[in-house]
Amino acid sequence: MNPAYGGAVVLTLKLAGLTTLILLLLGTPLAWWLARTRSWVKLPIGALVALPLVLPPTVLGFYLLVALGPHGPLGQLTQSLGLGLLPFTFSGLVLGSVIYSMPFVLQPLQNAFEAIGEQPLEAAATLRASPLDTFIHVVLPLARPGYLSAAVMGFAHTVGEFGVVLMIGGNIPDSTRVLSVQIYDHVEALEYTQAHWLAGGMLLFSFAALLALYALNPGGQRQGAAQR
Amino acid sequence: MTAAVEQRLHARFRLSHPGFTLQVDLNLAGAGVTALFGASGSGKTSCLRVIAGLSRSDPDCNAYIAVNGKVWQDDSAGLFVPVHQRAIGYVFQDANLFTHLNVAQNLAFGRQRVAAAQQRIALEQVVALLGIGHLMQRRPGTLSGGERQRVAIARALATSPRLLLLDEPLAALDAQRKAEILPYLEKLHSELDLPVLYVSHATDEVARLADQMVLLDAGRVSAAGATHELMTRLDLPLAHGDGAGALIHATISGHEALYHLTLADFPGGRLRVASQPRALGQRLRLRVLARDVSLTLAPQAGTSILNILPARVVAFADDSPGQVMVALDAGGTALLARITKKSVDALSLVPGSAVYAQVKGVAIVG
Numbered sequence: 001m002n003p004a005y006g007g008a009v010v011l012t013l014k015l016a017g018l019t020t021l022i023l024l025l026l027g028t029p030l031a032w033w034l035a036r037t038r039s040w041v042k043l044p045i046g047a048l049v050a051l052p053l054v055l056p057p058t059v060l061g062f063y064l065l066v067a068l069g070p071h072g073p074l075g076q077l078t079q080s081l082g083l084g085l086l087p088f089t090f091s092g093l094v095l096g097s098v099i100y101s102m103p104f105v106l107q108p109l110q111n112a113f114e115a116i117g118e119q120p121l122e123a124a125a126t127l128r129a130s131p132l133d134t135f136i137h138v139v140l141p142l143a144r145p146g147y148l149s150a151a152v153m154g155f156a157h158t159v160g161e162f163g164v165v166l167m168i169g170g171n172i173p174d175s176t177r178v179l180s181v182q183i184y185d186h187v188e189a190l191e192y193t194q195a196h197w198l199a200g201g202m203l204l205f206s207f208a209a210l211l212a213l214y215a216l217n218p219g220g221q222r223q224g225a226a227q228r
Numbered sequence: 229m230t231a232a233v234e235q236r237l238h239a240r241f242r243l244s245h246p247g248f249t250l251q252v253d254l255n256l257a258g259a260g261v262t263a264l265f266g267a268s269g270s271g272k273t274s275c276l277r278v279i280a281g282l283s284r285s286d287p288d289c290n291a292y293i294a295v296n297g298k299v300w301q302d303d304s305a306g307l308f309v310p311v312h313q314r315a316i317g318y319v320f321q322d323a324n325l326f327t328h329l330n331v332a333q334n335l336a337f338g339r340q341r342v343a344a345a346q347q348r349i350a351l352e353q354v355v356a357l358l359g360i361g362h363l364m365q366r367r368p369g370t371l372s373g374g375e376r377q378r379v380a381i382a383r384a385l386a387t388s389p390r391l392l393l394l395d396e397p398l399a400a401l402d403a404q405r406k407a408e409i410l411p412y413l414e415k416l417h418s419e420l421d422l423p424v425l426y427v428s429h430a431t432d433e434v435a436r437l438a439d440q441m442v443l444l445d446a447g448r449v450s451a452a453g454a455t456h457e458l459m460t461r462l463d464l465p466l467a468h469g470d471g472a473g474a475l476i477h478a479t480i481s482g483h484e485a486l487y488h489l490t491l492a493d494f495p496g497g498r499l500r501v502a503s504q505p506r507a508l509g510q511r512l513r514l515r516v517l518a519r520d521v522s523l524t525l526a527p528q529a530g531t532s533i534l535n536i537l538p539a540r541v542v543a544f545a546d547d548s549p550g551q552v553m554v555a556l557d558a559g560g561t562a563l564l565a566r567i568t569k570k571s572v573d574a575l576s577l578v579p580g581s582a583v584y585a586q587v588k589g590v591a592i593v594g
Binding site for chain 1: 280281282310311312313316317318320322324325326327328337338341342383384387
């Protein structure tokens with residue numbers, strides 16, 4: 001096997017792992033807030049974070065590139081913080097992936113939290129559990145199926161992203177050249193054998209991920225609804 | 229020694245929803261079972277939720293909630309104790325067990341969050357009281373409705389609450405399941421020294437369980453007092469209709485073994501009831517329905533009716549068309565009799581008339 005595969009595979013797994021971790025940490029409070037708030041800003045915020053679902057990835061990547069560039073507001077911010085410029089770096093790729101994969105993590109979490117409803121929270125409060133205690137010992141276990149879905153969807157989706165990566169990451173070996181970009185390179189170069197290896201690997205990986213999700217979580221989201 | 233804390237339950241607040249306002253100012257004995265009684269939509273559950281802290285009263289109503297010396301809410305002092313810091317046990321209408329935990333873990337959830345020094349009720353006692361020892365490893369989803377409700381009551385009791393709040397714990401159950409749980413609730417009453425607020429719209433439940441009652445009607449308290457007094461007050465809807473009747477607190481004074489009868493004495497006389505396997509001197513709660521009481525002017529000889537009590541007519545009120553509810557005083561104990569208007573005229577009954585109440589049926593409700 002071509003040693004360049006190894007670099008791309010490790011980079012892709014690193015990117016997807018880190019992105020998923022960040023998304024679960026960010027997504028938990030955000031999804032909790034979206035599931036519970038009655039504020040009118042819920043709708044615009046919900047629509048905003050769901051935008052990557054409908055937006056062409058290149059559009060998202062283009063705006064990120066502009067915003068993160070030397071004249072963009074985020075670019076000036078990262079420069080003044082001494083972080084330099086993020087486009088065409090791994091950090092920039094992580095930022096783009098977090099935004100791009102956000103809805104795939106947020107929505108399973110929000111659905112799980114909404115399915116739990118008010119009742120277990122009230123029961124926990126009458127049993128002396130503080131709100132944080134309740135969140136850790138009642139909400140998180142009850143939302144476990146949602147977390148599984150969120151992690152698998154977030155991870156798999158980041159592994160498969162292409163447009164955003166190409167726009168703000170480019171194609172730098174061991175820094176931003178992830179699997180999907182590498183497959184594109186091979187196809188461009190008419191190296192179909194190599195493309196087959198990588199594409200087939202991705203196909204198997206995605207199938208295995210979904211299989212694991214269904215096996216670990218029989219009934220999936222329906223379980224949350226049936227509990228009510 | 230400090231003086232004993234006043235055993236009272238105070239609750240004063242207002243709660244407004246669109247089209248509905250609940251306004252109460254309660255000052256109740258902080259012991260025994262108190263029923264919050266009323267039709268659905270009268271505000272019973274809302275009242276319970278505000279006392280528990282699950283619902284917030286109107287910000288401008290100067291709410292005050294205190295239970296046996298512990299103040300949980302005092303708007304004038306800006307005090308609101310969050311739900312999880314109130315020593316309450318709350319049983320929801322539909323049990324509301326944690327589905328991710330088994331029965332034992334459900335019981336442990338609240339208990340392990342209470343300091344050991346404040347645990348007055350032993351877990352084994354609770355488990356035995358509610359008869360759930362064989363269910364400990366089961367998941368809530370595999371329990372019957374009645375079992376779930378018993379576990380929910382046990383879970384609340386396991387926290388050694390200072391006040392037990394029961395929100396229609398039997399409402400979601402069929403008659404058979406109800407009959408399965410009621411004895412446990414009665415044991416609760418007799419074995420634990422714990423004030424209980426019990427929301428109900430069923431007269432028979434209240435007659436069995438409640439020492440005192442608060443009647444709610446469209447968000448207002450229409451009456452409050454001892455159960456046996458409210459049950460016979462003709463100005464209240466409780467004393468009307470088919471289920472109306474008196475509640476009598478009696479003491480077992482003897483047994484007629486030959487006839488399988490037990491003698492139950494109360495200030496107004498003696499009732500013979502179906503044999504009870506209980507010792508002399510034990511208390512009995514008896515329910516005498518108004519429709520089971522007929523009146524005569526002279527004591528009847530040659531009748532199969534065992535229980536005939538001398539009484540005085542206190543007042544009348546129209547019941548259904550042609551029917552009159554008669555309030556009676558039998559030696560200080562109130563009774564109700566529902567008779568026809570024609571009989572009232574035929575016997576020339578007026579307040580003060582001396583009559584004999586023939587009691588055709590007595591139910592033992594505790």
